[in-house]
Amino acid sequence: MSHMSRSIPESAIPGVGRGVLVVMALLAAGWFLASGPVLAGEDAASRTGYRVPPKSIADLIDAPPTPGVSIGPHGKLMLIMHRPSLAPISEIAQPEFRLAGIRINPRTNARARRSHFTKLSIKSISDRSEKNVSGLPPEARIQNVRWSPDGNRIAFTVAQRSGVELWTAEVRNGMARRLTKAVLNTVYGSAFQWSPDSQSIICRIIPSDRGSAPAKPDVPSGPTIRESSGRKAPARTYQDLLENAHDEDLFDHYLQSRVVRVSVDGKIKPMGSPGVITRALPSPDGRFILVETIHRPYSYLVPLSRFPRRIEVWSPDGKVMHLVADLPLREEIPIGRGAVATGPRSVDWRNDASATLYWVEAQDGGDPRKEADVRDRVYVLDAPFDGDPVELLSLGLRYSGMTWGSENLALAWEWWWKSRKIRTWIVNPSKPGSQLEVLFDRSFEDRYNDPGSPMLTETESGRSVLLTADGGKTLFLRGSGASPEGDRPFLDRLDLASRETVRLWRSEAPSYESVAEILDPVALKVLIRRESKTEPPNYFSRNLDSDRLDPITKFPHPAPQLRGVQKELIRYERADGVKLTATLYLPPNYTTADGPLPMLMWAYPREFKSAKSASQVRGSPHRFVRTSSHSPLLWLVHGYAVLDAPSMPIIGEGDEEPNDTYVKQLVASAQAAVDEVVRRGVADPDRIAIGGHSYGAFMTANLLAHSDLYRAGIARSGAYNRTLTPFGFQAEERTFWEAPEVYFAMSPFMHAQKVNEPILMIHGEADNNSGTFPMQSKRFYNALKGHGAIARLVMLPHESHGYRARESVMHMAAEMSDWLDKYVKNTPPRSSE
Numbered sequence: 001m002s003h004m005s006r007s008i009p010e011s012a013i014p015g016v017g018r019g020v021l022v023v024m025a026l027l028a029a030g031w032f033l034a035s036g037p038v039l040a041g042e043d044a045a046s047r048t049g050y051r052v053p054p055k056s057i058a059d060l061i062d063a064p065p066t067p068g069v070s071i072g073p074h075g076k077l078m079l080i081m082h083r084p085s086l087a088p089i090s091e092i093a094q095p096e097f098r099l100a101g102i103r104i105n106p107r108t109n110a111r112a113r114r115s116h117f118t119k120l121s122i123k124s125i126s127d128r129s130e131k132n133v134s135g136l137p138p139e140a141r142i143q144n145v146r147w148s149p150d151g152n153r154i155a156f157t158v159a160q161r162s163g164v165e166l167w168t169a170e171v172r173n174g175m176a177r178r179l180t181k182a183v184l185n186t187v188y189g190s191a192f193q194w195s196p197d198s199q200s201i202i203c204r205i206i207p208s209d210r211g212s213a214p215a216k217p218d219v220p221s222g223p224t225i226r227e228s229s230g231r232k233a234p235a236r237t238y239q240d241l242l243e244n245a246h247d248e249d250l251f252d253h254y255l256q257s258r259v260v261r262v263s264v265d266g267k268i269k270p271m272g273s274p275g276v277i278t279r280a281l282p283s284p285d286g287r288f289i290l291v292e293t294i295h296r297p298y299s300y301l302v303p304l305s306r307f308p309r310r311i312e313v314w315s316p317d318g319k320v321m322h323l324v325a326d327l328p329l330r331e332e333i334p335i336g337r338g339a340v341a342t343g344p345r346s347v348d349w350r351n352d353a354s355a356t357l358y359w360v361e362a363q364d365g366g367d368p369r370k371e372a373d374v375r376d377r378v379y380v381l382d383a384p385f386d387g388d389p390v391e392l393l394s395l396g397l398r399y400s401g402m403t404w405g406s407e408n409l410a411l412a413w414e415w416w417w418k419s420r421k422i423r424t425w426i427v428n429p430s431k432p433g434s435q436l437e438v439l440f441d442r443s444f445e446d447r448y449n450d451p452g453s454p455m456l457t458e459t460e461s462g463r464s465v466l467l468t469a470d471g472g473k474t475l476f477l478r479g480s481g482a483s484p485e486g487d488r489p490f491l492d493r494l495d496l497a498s499r500e501t502v503r504l505w506r507s508e509a510p511s512y513e514s515v516a517e518i519l520d521p522v523a524l525k526v527l528i529r530r531e532s533k534t535e536p537p538n539y540f541s542r543n544l545d546s547d548r549l550d551p552i553t554k555f556p557h558p559a560p561q562l563r564g565v566q567k568e569l570i571r572y573e574r575a576d577g578v579k580l581t582a583t584l585y586l587p588p589n590y591t592t593a594d595g596p597l598p599m600l601m602w603a604y605p606r607e608f609k610s611a612k613s614a615s616q617v618r619g620s621p622h623r624f625v626r627t628s629s630h631s632p633l634l635w636l637v638h639g640y641a642v643l644d645a646p647s648m649p650i651i652g653e654g655d656e657e658p659n660d661t662y663v664k665q666l667v668a669s670a671q672a673a674v675d676e677v678v679r680r681g682v683a684d685p686d687r688i689a690i691g692g693h694s695y696g697a698f699m700t701a702n703l704l705a706h707s708d709l710y711r712a713g714i715a716r717s718g719a720y721n722r723t724l725t726p727f728g729f730q731a732e733e734r735t736f737w738e739a740p741e742v743y744f745a746m747s748p749f750m751h752a753q754k755v756n757e758p759i760l761m762i763h764g765e766a767d768n769n770s771g772t773f774p775m776q777s778k779r780f781y782n783a784l785k786g787h788g789a790i791a792r793l794v795m796l797p798h799e800s801h802g803y804r805a806r807e808s809v810m811h812m813a814a815e816m817s818d819w820l821d822k823y824v825k826n827t828p829p830r831s832s833e
Contacts, residue, residue: 050089053813056561056637061086061629061809063558066536068117071527073151073458075519076126077171078539078552081145082119086629086806092798093805098240099251101303102188103768106213109206109254110164110186113804117142120154122174125519125527125541125552133169135176144191148198149462153264155201157184157191166192166203168264179266180205185257188304189278192262196286196461199264204257207274214249221245226300233331234727234735235301239768242300251298252276259291259318272318278309284461285354288321288383289314290347299331306330311347313357313385322385324357336733337417338368338398344379350429351463352404355383358392360399368398368417378402378412380432392432397423403454404429405466409496411439411454417733420445420609426496439499445613451501452479452492455518469521473497478515481506486569486620489514491526491544505544511535512622527552531624533567562625564588565636569621572676574668579615582646582673584682585625587636592681597641598825599683601673601710602632604696605648605666607658607731614649629809630802632691638817639825641682646673648699657739659732662746666699667707674709686711686829689820693717694772694801695730697761701748701780704757711830712758712823714816717772717801720780721749725771752783758790760819762812764799772801792819 052058065083072079096112097104103112120133120142133154136142141159148155154169163182169175183205184191192203224244242248258274272291279292293310311324325344333341340362347359358380364372376399379389393412400413400422410427424440440451455476457467467476473496481488490506504524507513510532516539517527524544531537539552557563566586573579590597608614627633632642648669652658658665670690677683690710692700697718704713722729722743726736736743744750763777774795781793794815796808803809 050807050811051814052810053634053817054638057634057813057817058810059561060559060627060634060637061806061813063627066555066558069539069553070145070147071125071517072147072171073149073462075517075527076124077151078123078125079145079147079154080121080123080130080553081117081142082121084116084118086809087804089798089805089807091805092808097250097254098768099247099254100242100298100307101238101240101305103240104187104254106254107161108159108163108182110159110184111188113800114143114159116159117145120145120156120169122154122171123552128552131174133174133176135169136167144186146192146194147462148194149196149458149460150198152198155192155194157186163206164191166201166262168201177266179262179264180268183208185255187255190281193281194462195261195282196284198462201262201264202280202282202289203260203262204277204280205260205268207256207258210253210256210274213253214246216246224300231332233301234335235331236335236727237725237771237773238301238303239770239773241303242298248296248298251304255294255304259289259314261316270318271316272314272320278304281349283349283355283383284351284459284463286461287316288355289316290324290349290357292347297329299329301331306333306341311344324359334365334367334369335727335735336368337731338415340366340398342366346399346401349463350380350404351459352406352410352429352465353382357381357385358402363394375399376414380429390432392429393425393427393436395425397421402427403456403464403466405468406472409466409468409472411466412436415444419443420613439496443610443613445608445610447480447482447613447616447618448484450479450482451494452477452490455491455515457518467518467521469493476504476518476521477501480514482616482618484617485509486617486622487512488620491515491518505542507622510622512620512624532622533565533625534563536624536626559627561637562588562627562633565625565633566590567621567625569617569619570676570680571617572672574672576668578611578649578651578669580647580649580669580672581617581619582676583619583621583644584677584680585633585636585642585644586682587639587641590641596678596681596684596687598639598687598820599641599643599677599689600632600635600714600820600824601643601646601670601688601690602696603646603648603670603673603690603692603699604694605650605662605669605699608649608651609653609658611649611651611653614647614651618647619645630693630812634813635817635820638820640820641677643673643677643683646670657732657734657742659739659742659746662742663702663706666702667709670703670707670709687824687827689713689824691715691816694769695719698748701755701759702746702751704759705748705751705754708757710757711827712760712819714760714762714819715777716762716812717764717767717769717777718761719772719776720747721776722747724773724776729771749780749783752780752789753787755784755787755789755791758792758819758823759784760792760794760815762794762796762815764801764803764808765795765797766799767801769801790823 068081070079105112123130143157145156158165164184166180185204255276257277259271259280261269276294281290294307310326313322330341344359350356363374364370374394376395378392380392381389395414397414397416400415402412404410412425415422420443422444426437455467456464475494477492481490488507491504492501494501513528513530516529519525528540528542541550568584650658678685689712691714693716697715700713700715761777784791
C-alpha cells in the first residue's frame with residue numbers, strides 16, 4: 001500500500017464534511033468521464049488477437065459438460081439433456097437489440113445469448129433402459145424443455161436461423177415432430193405452457209401481419225426529453241434501458257405477440273388480440289388463461305418489469321372475463337431490500353384449486369422504511385371472478401412466497417432484511433382470515449438451524465403442490481444440512497400437529513449426497529444425486545429402509561487429469577475471533593516436503609448481521625472437484641495451489657451497518673487467510689495472488705489498495721467507483737447522499753494512488769449487470785495508469801457479465817496465466833526488490 005502525498009488520509013475522512021466528499025467524489029468521477037479512455041501509446045501486445053492458455057488449462061476448459069436431468073411427473077422416467085461446449089465468438093457476436101433491460105436477437109425474435117441442449121434421451125428409472133429422442137433437425141438448438149402433465153410427451157423449442165419452432169416428442173418411442181414453423185416469440189417470459197389435459201400447448205407467436213421492424217430515422221425528429229415531476233423516483237443503475245422513441249418502437253415490434261393454442265397434432269387456434277403480451281398461463285382446470293400485457297407509457301429509467309401492465313383473465317377463445325389490475329408505470333418504488341410496488345403483485349393461480357387467483361398487496365406503501373404492523377396482505381378470488389377478493393392472510397413482514405397443498409393446507413413465507421428474519425406459516429385456505437400457525441421462525445443467515453424446504457409433487461394438471469403423507473398430516477423436508485462438519489444434506493419427516501421431525505436420512509462421508517426426488521413416499525424410495533471428491537455426480541435410487549443403492553446414470557469424469565487433486569475444507573480465525581472457512585486445493589502428488597507453492601486465492605465478500613452466523617462452515621469437503629471455464633481451479637494443473645471461497649464476511653451487528661467498517665474487516669479476513677496457508681506450509685507468502693469476479697473484483701482492488709498481502713490481483717467484471725451506483729449497491733441500502741463517507745472509503749477508484757501491486761482487469765464490453773458497466777473498469781484503469789501503477793485492462797468484445805465465447809474464455813485464461821506467472825510464480829521475493 002503506497003502512501004503518496006496526494007492521498008487523502010483515511011483518518012481524515014470522518015472529519016470531512018459530507019458536502020465536501022460529495023463534491024470530491026463527483027469531480028473525480030466527472031474528470032475521468034470527461035477525459036475518456038486513454039489507451040493510446042500502449043505496447044502492441046495489448047492489441048493482438050485471441051490467444052489460448054497453456055494446453056493443460058485449455059484441455060480443462062474444453063472438457064465436456066455433464067448433462068442435465070429432469071424427472072418426469074410420475075417419477076418413472078428421467079430426461080437426460082446433453083449440453084454443448086463453449087459457443088464460438090461468431091455466435092455471441094450476432095446482432096442484438098438492447099431494449100428495456102433485455103437483449104433481443106432480431107434474426108430469431110428470441111432472447112439473445114440463450115444456452116441450449118444438443119441432444120435428448122429418455123431413461124427408465126426402474127430398468128435403466130434408455131432411448132434417444134429422434135427426428136430432430138441437424139445440429140438442433142433445443143431450449144425450454146417441459147414434460148406434459150400426464151408424462152407422455154415432452155415439449156421444447158428449437159432455435160433455427162430464422163426463428164424459434166415448437167416441437168414435441170413421444171415418450172413411448174422417442175419420436176419428435178415439429179408443431180409450428182419458426183413463429184414463436186420467446187423474447188420474454190415462458191416460451192409456452194402445457195394445457196392441463198396434455199392435449200394442447202398455450203404459447204405466444206409473432207403476429208402474421210406484424211410487418212418489418214421500424215427503421216431508424218436518418219434525421220431525428222427532435223430532442224429526447226426527460227422530466228421529473230418533483231416526486232422521488234430513485235433507481236438502481238439498470239443497463240440496456242430504452243433511450244428514445246425509436247427504441248420504444250423496436251420494443252413494441254419485437255415483443256408483440258398473439259396467444260394461440262397448439263394441439264399435439266399441430267393445429268393452431270388464435271386467441272384474443274395481439275399485444276405486448278408477456279404471459280399466458282392456463283388455470284389448473286384449463287377453463288381460463290391468465291394474461292399479462294405491457295402497455296405505454298414506457299420508461300427510460302427502469303426496465304420492462306416496471307412498465308405499465310394489464311393483468312386479465314381470458315376465456316379459451318380469448319374473451320376478457322375479468323380485469324385483475326391495470327398497473328401504472330412503477331418508477332417510484334422506494335429503494336432498499338423489501339421495497340415493492342403498490343397494487344396487486346405476484347398474481348397467479350392457486351396450484352391446488354381448479355381456478356382460483358391469488359395475489360399480494362403492500363399495506364405500507366411498499367416502503368420498508370415506514371413503520372407498519374401489517375406489511376402485506378394476500379387475497380384470493382374464485383372463478384367466475386364476479387365477487388370481491390377475499391383476504392386470506394396478513395403478514396407483519398414482507399411476503400416471500402406461498403406453496404399450496406390442499407383445501408386445508410398451504411405454507412406462506414415472510415422475511416425482513418434488516419433483522420434477517422424469515423418466518424414460515426401454516427395456512428388453512430378454507431378459513432380465510434383465520435389465525436396463522438407459525439411453523440418456523442429463524443434467521444435466514446443461520447444455516448445450521450435451517451429446517452429445509454418442503455418436498456413437492458405434481459397434480460394431474462401438472463402443478464406443483466406440497467407432498468404430504470398420513471392424510472395431509474405429514475410433510476417431507478430436505479435441506480443442505482449445514483454443520484460444523486460441512487454440508488450434510490438430509491431428508492426429514494415433519495408432523496404438522498406436533499411440529500416434531502424425524503430424520504429419515506442424512507448424507508454420510510466420504511460421499512456427498514442430496515435428495516433429488518421422492519419416488520415413493522410410502523416405500524421411502526428416493527432419487528439421490530451422489531458424488532465424492534473423485535467421483536462425478538450421478539443419480540441413484542435409494543431405499544431408505546434397506547439402504548439399498550442402485551445406480552441409474554454413469555456420467556464419466558469430465559477431467560480425469562484432476563483425479564489426484566487434494567481437497568480440504570479448512571477452518572481458521574480472524575483477529576477479532578470470527579471463524580472463517582475456505583476450501584484448499586493442492587495439485588496431484590504434492591506434499592509440503594516439496595516446499596510452498598505459488599497460490600491463487602479467489603473470493604467474494606458477503607454481508608452479515610451476526611458474527612455467529614458469519615462464523616458458520618460453508619461447503620463440504622466431500623464434493624466433486626469440478627472445474628468450469630471460469631474456475632480458479634484451472635490453475636491447479638499449472639503449478640499453483642488454490643484457496644477457493646475463503647470467507648470474507650462483512651459484519652454489522654445491532655445498529656451498525658456492515659459497510660461502515662468494510663475495509664478494516666476485509667483486510668482482516670484476507671490477513672487471516674494468508675496467515676493460515678503460510679502456517680500450513682503450502683503457500684509462499686511472497687507469491688500469493690488475490691482474484692475475484694464482480695463484487696469479488698471490487699474486493700480485489702480494495703485489498704491491493706489497502707494492504708500489502710498479495711503480489712498481484714485479478715479483477716474480472718468489477719465496479720470500482722461507488723459514486724456511479726449512488727442509490728445503493730450489493731447489500732448497501734443507504735444512498736450516496738446518506739452515507740458519502742462509506743461510498744468514498746469503499747471505492748478503490750478513490751484510492752487508486754495506493755495500489756502498488758500489479759492488477760489485471762478483464763471486462764466484457766457488453767456487460768449488462770447492474771452497476772458493473774464497462775466504464776467502471778475503463779475509468780479505474782485510467783486512474784491507475786495516471787498514478788503509475790502496473791495495470792492491464794482487457795476488454796472482451798461482445799461479452800456480458802459472464803463470458804460465453806470459447807475464444808473469450810481461452811483468452812481470459814491466457815491473460816490470467818501470463819499475469820500470474822510473471823508477477824506471482826516467477827517474481828523475486830519482496831526482500832530482494
